[in-house]
Amino acid sequence: MTVISTYAPTLDSEEEIKDTFYASLDEVIRNISTLDKIALLGDFNARVGKNSSIWSGVIGKHGTGNMNANGLRLLSICAEHQLCFTNTMFQLLDKLKTTWMHPSSKKWHLLDYVIVRHRDIRDVQITRAMRSAECCTDHRLLRSIFQTVIRPSARKQPPKPRLNVALLKNIETRKVMQDNLHERLSGLSANTNSATDLDIEALWSSLSEALQNASKEVLGYTRRKNPDWFDENVDEILPLLNAAFQDRLAHPASTVLEKWKRTTSTQRRLREIQNEWWINKAREIQRYADDNRFYELFKTIKGIYGPFRRTSIAVRSADGNTLLKDKQQNLERWAEHFQELLNRVNPSDPTALDELPTLPLVPELDECPTLNEVKDAVQALKNKKTAGEDAIPGEVYKYGGIHLLLKLTDFLSACWCQGIIPSSWKHATIVTIYKK
Template sequence: MHDKDDSNRPERRSALIALELSRLDIDIAALREVRFSGEGCLQEHGAGYTLFWSGRPATEGNHPVVGFIIKTSIASTLESLPTGHSDRIMSLRFPLKNKEYSTILSVYAPTLQAKSGEKDRFYSELRHVLRRTPPADKMIILGDFNARVGQDADAWRVVLGRHGVGNCNDNGHLLLEICMELQLDITNTIFQQKDKLKTTWMHPRSRHWHLIDYILVHQRDLRDVLHTRVMPSAECHTDHRLVRCRIRIRPKPITRKGGPPRKKYNHCRLQSDEIKAVFQASLQNNFESDSSQIDPSPELLWDKLKTDILQTSEEVLGFSTKKNRDWFDENNIEINNLLAEKGAAHRAHLARPSCLLRRAAFRHSCSILQQKLRGIQNEWWSNLTIKTQQCADTGDYSNQCMAPHTVSRVLCTVQTVRYSSRA
C-alpha cells in the first residue's frame, strides 16, 4: 500500500474501509488522499467493494488523490469506468432506469492556506466538468471542499439551507458562488439536527468542529434527497467524519447472462486416498447396476459411462467454489476480533472526547491493529511461499498454490515485507 516504514496507517486500509462501509450499508463513497499514483482499480472481494482512484504519476511526487469505492454489484452495471479529470476531480456516470443517468463527482478542493491561483484553477476545472455533463443527468457532488459556508440562509436563499454551522470563510464564498451559478444545493444544511450530526472535521488547535465536507445536488433533484447526516461511529482512519446521504434513485436493473452458471467439480478432493477409494467404489457400483440390460453398442456404453462419472463426481466430490486467495480475507475471524476491540475503544472515545485516557486507549488499539495486521500478512505470505516451493520441488503442480512463474515474485514480496518489518 505504498506505506513508509514509520507510517501509522494500518495495512490494507482499503479493506478496512470496505468493511466499515459494508457495516454501514454504503453503496458509493467518495475518497480523498487514496495514496495511490496514476489511475487504477482494486477489488476487495471479502467486503464486496471495488476501489477506483485517479492521481498524478509517481514520478511527480506525492499529491492528493481522489477516488470512489463502490459495491462490486453496482460497479458491474457501469457502462464505463470512472473518469479522472485531474488529481482533485473524478467522475462516474451511473445508469438508471428508463435510460436515465446520474453523474457523481468526487472532489478535493485546496485548503484555505493554498494560493489563490490553485483555488481558481480547481474551481475552473470543476465548472468545466459540470458544464460538459449532459443536462438531463442527476448531478451529485461528494467531497472535501475545505470551506465553511456558514448559516446566512437569507443571503444565499437558493443554495443554502437554514441549518448551517458556524461562519463563512473565503473558500466558503467560492463554493457558494459556484453553487449559485450552476444551481446546486448544499444538502448538509437543509435538515434540522444536532451539530454533531453536521460537523465533519475538528481543528487541531482550537478543537472546534467545522462543516467542510459537503454533498451537493442539482436544485431540481433536491426532492430525491431523503436525508444527509454525519456518521460519528464510522472509523475509516481519517480525521474527517463520514457523511452519508440517502438519495431516492432507481438504478438500472442488472442484466443476467443467459443459461445456468457453469459448475466445476472439486477434483482436488481426489488427493485424499480415502476419497479416491470411495469414488472408485461408487463409480463401479453405478456402472455395474443394470449393465446386463444395456445394449453393448459403443454409443450407449459411452453414454452410460459418462452419466455414471458425472453422477459419482457430484455425489462424492461436489462442486468447487471460486475463491481468490488473499491474506486479509483468509484471516477474517481474527481481523474481525481486532476490529471489534478497536471499535469498542472508538465508541468509548466518542462518548467522552475530552477524556485523555480514552483517547490514548483508542490510539493504542489502532497501533495494536497495525502491528497485528502486518504480522498476519508476513505469516500468510511465508506459509504460502513455503507450500508453493514444496509443491514445485515435488512436481505436484495440480496442488500448487499458484502458477510456477509467480513463485519468484512471491519470494521477492516476502523478503520485502520482512525487511520492512525489521526497519
Template sequence: MTWRIALTNNRYATLISAYAPTLDADPECKELFNASLHTAMNKTAPTDKLILLCDFNARVGPDGVLWKDVLGQHGVGKLNAKGLRLLTFCSEYRLVIIQLKNKFKTSWQHPRSKHWHLLDYIIVCQADRKEERVTRAMRGADCWTDHRLIRAKLILELRPPLRKTPPCRWLNCDALKSTHSVNLLREQIALQLSKIPETPTDVNISATWSTLRTAIHQAVVESIGYTRRRHQDWFDNSAPDIHNLLQVKHKALAAHLSNLQSSSLKASYNDIRAETQRTLRAMENEWWVKKASEIQHHADTNNSYALYDAIKSIYGPQRKNIAPVRSADGTILYKDKQQILDRWAEHFNTLLKTSYPIRMDTLADLPCLPPVIDLDTPPPLRRGTESHRLPEKQQEPRP
C-alpha cells in the first residue's frame, strides 16, 4: 500500500506499507513481491519524504561495520537470506533502518525457542536519518498478534528543492594563439558553411541568421573546444610526494595494529605520523608562498590579465545565477532570461509611464508664494547697523 501525504510548500511524504511472504512461500510469490516493491520505489518522486513500513520477515543481524550507512550498531540476531536481501535493497536506494533501543528493539518471539527477533522495520532515506527522534516497540499494545507494534516519531525538515542550472561553458579562445588551431578553425568554418544552401528556401531573416550562427558555433566547438576548469590546489601539484608519505604512514599503522602490545611499533607510528604532518604543512605553506609571489609579481607589473587568471586558477570562477521574478499578479514564476527581461520592462513601463490626473482646486489651495523682491531697490538697513560716513579732510591750499 502506498499513501502520498501533502505537506507544506508543495512537498509530499510517501508512506509504503509492505508485508513480505514468509520463508516457506513459493519463489514466484517472493519474486512478485520484490518486483512490486521496486516498482513502488521507482514511482516515488525523488523530492518526497520516503517512509517505508515493512514486515519483511528478515533478520538483518548485528554487523554494523559492513552495513555502516544502512544498519548502524543496534542490530540483533543472526543474518539470514531475506535479511541480506533487505540490506542490499536499502543500500541500493540509500535507505537506513531506524534503530531501536536495546530495551525496545525486538518485535517477534519465536514460538519454539522463545527468542525475540527484529522482523518489523521502519526505514527512511539516509539523508533524513537525523529527523528520527524516538523509535520503539510498544510492548503494552494488545492487538491479537504475535508481533509487537513499532512506533516512530519523526520531525520532518522541509528544505526547498535545489535549482539545477546548466553550467556556463566558455570557448577556449586562448587556443587561437596557435597557428594550427587557426587553420583548423578556418577549415571547420568552410566545411560547415558548405552544408548551408546558397539559395535558402526560407526568406525569413531570423531563420537564416539562426542557421548561420549554429554553423559557425559548431565549427568553433569542433576546432578549439571549450575551456576546462583549471582549479589548482597544493595537494594536486604535490600528489606523488604526498602519496609516498601517506603510504609510509599506512604501513606503520598496519604494523602497529598487527601488534598492539608492542610499544616500539606504537612509538614508530607516532613519530612517522608527526613527521608526515609537519612535511605536509611545510609543502602547503611553500606552495601558497610561491602563488602569492606570482600574483604579487603580476600586480607589480600591471599585468591584469595574468593577475586575474592566477586568482581564478586558485579560487575558481564565480557562477552567475539568474534570479527568477514573478508576474504582475504573482501567479507565474519566470525563470527564463528573456521572460525575466520582459517582466522588468513591463514593470518599469507601468511605473514610469503612468499618467496621474491634476486637480486645479488642489493647486489653488496651496499657500501663496513670498512677494517678489525688487533687486534695484536696496534692502532697508537693520537697526544698529547704520553706517556713518566720516567727513572728508579739508586740504589746505598750497602756497
C-alpha cells in the first residue's frame, strides 16, 4: 500500500499553482503500480458535492454540499485513476462527515478526504469525523478504519525446464540414451589410478555436465501441460490473426470506425472459439462427476487452474500460541525442538541411553561402495524428482546403463576414501542403510 499525504491549494489561489499541484498529484499516482493499494489522504480544500449519478463509482450516495472548481479538478483525476471517496460511501449524519466550518457563514463543509482505489473500497469499514478530537486546527480529525491483507510480492522467476523423462519408457530411446552417455563418459579419464588422489569437484562437474548434455540432446524438455483455449485452437486462430494483420496493412488510412468494423469479425470469432472451448471443458467435467470418476474430475480442474503457488507450512511456537510462517523462523523452531530432544539425554547417566532404539551392527562398514550397492541405491530413487540443483531426475540414472553405474561407483569410492563430497551437495541428505 502506498500512502500519499497532500495539502492542496485553496480556492482563491492562482491557477498556475493549482495546475502545478494537480499535475504533480497525477504524476505521483501514475508512477504507482496498478497492483498496489493506494490511500490518498489530506486537506484538498475542495468540495466534491453529492451528484453520484454523474460521478458514479467516484462519489457514493451519501455525499454532502455542492461541487466547486477545485472539486471538479479532484473528481477528474479520481475518475481517471479509478479512485473513490470513502467519506461518501457511508450513511452518517452530516456532523459526522463534515470537517471544516466556514468562518463567515458558520456552515460546515467536507474538505478532507480518504481516497482509495475503487476495487479496494471493500477494505474500508468506516470513514468519519471525530468531533471531540483536539488537533490545534480548525479542521476536525478524520478517521478511517481499514481491514486489509497485503500480500507479499511474488518472486517472478521463470520456472525451471523439466526433462521429458516420459520418453524413457520406450526401449529404443533408452538405447539411444545409453549410447550417448557411453560416448560422453568414455572421454572422462582420471588423472591417476588412486581414488585418494582424484579431484572430487572436477570429477563431479564433468560427470554432471555429461548427464545434462546427454539428457537435453536425447530427451529434450516438456511443454506446457495445462490446457489452454488459445494453444489448442492455434491452427484456426493464426490464419484469422494473419488475415486481420494483412488487412490492416492494406488499409492504413482507415478511420477509427472502419478499423473497428474490420476487427469486429475477428474478435467475434475468437470469442466464439473461447466459449466453445469452455463449454466442452464444462461438459467433460460434468461427465466425470456423473460417472463418479473423481480422479479425472480433479485432474481436469487442476489442469485448468494451473499449478498452485507453494507456500511454507506454518509451525507452532514453543508456547503453542503463535503460528510461525516465515521460513527462517520455521528452521529456528525446528532446531530448538531437536535441541530439546538432545538435551533430554544425559551422557553421564548410564541408563539414559536405554530408551533409545538399538541399531544392528553394520558389517564391513569401512569398505568402499560396491557396484551392486550403487545399483540398489539408484533403483531406489524416486521418479520425476531431482536430487540436486542440476535438475537431473532419477529416471536418467536408472536407465543410464552399466557405464553410468561404473562411473558413479568410481566417483562414490573416491568420495568414500577422501571423506569429502562436492560443494554442490551442501543441501544433500546422507542416509545410512543398515543391513541385518
